[in-house]
Amino acid sequence: MAYERITVDPARMGGVPTIRDTRVTVGMVLGQLAAGRTVDDVLADYPYLERDDIWGALEFAAAAVNEREVPVARPA
Numbered sequence: 001m002a003y004e005r006i007t008v009d010p011a012r013m014g015g016v017p018t019i020r021d022t023r024v025t026v027g028m029v030l031g032q033l034a035a036g037r038t039v040d041d042v043l044a045d046y047p048y049l050e051r052d053d054i055w056g057a058l059e060f061a062a063a064a065v066n067e068r069e070v071p072v073a074r075p076a
Helices: 026-034 039-045 051-066
Strands: none
Touching: 026 039, 026 051, 039 051
């Protein structure tokens, strides 16, 4: 699934998902929100981000935690 505001580039931040080719990672945004900071607080810290970037990070994270690999049983 493609995400409009999330970039995964092996040459940027070691391939960690970032917001729109910036050096702000999805994890940094989520960590701030998890610590109790508001969306407005995050936007004040990173004035080049937009509100939709925050929602995009949350959407990406929600999809990521729902992904899983299911092992395929080997025939006996």
